Amino acid sequence: MKDFYIHFLKDMFTGLGISESVVYFILGFLSISIVYLLLKPIVRILVLLQWDKFLTFLLSSVFVLALTVSFLILTSESAFGHAAKVILGFCSFGFLLCSVQLFRLLLSTGKSSKQSVTQKV
Structure with missing residues (x-):
């Protein structure tokens, strides 16, 4: 099932003329951005708690x-x-x-x- 989503995203972006390496770059950039936004409040709380x-x-x-x-x-x-x-x-x-x-x-x-x-x- 996981492979389906990966191939679907690759096919969708390559259909738009974006290369596979750029697709993986975008995927990495988006995933780290989401994780950063989710962890930022938790880190602030941990810093406040010392x-x-x-x-x-x-x-x-x-x-x-x-x-x-x-x-x-x-x-x-x-x-x-x-x-x-x-x-x-x-x-x-x-x-x-x-x-x-x-x-x-x-x-x-x-x-x-x-x-x-x-x-x-």
Whole structure:
């Protein structure tokens, strides 16, 4: 079904005299524009919440995923199995990052409560 839409769009644009490479350029440009417009409010909220570590994790994950997919396409290996392993690695790193942040939050909360108890005495 997916191939049908791709071939339909290619046939439609090539029928208008637009080459296949320009069709893929337009498709890439439109898709990144839509994703940008959808993510912009979410990023603003994350910046206001000062979740800089989470934003750094997301950006680095996207960068590594893009490099991995590009490499897999160039080597023409089975992309799904390798991409699944990369995504599992991202999830594991994200879990580790969240665990460390939670641990630091609990330590800082414990220290601040101890300091307030000693100040009251």
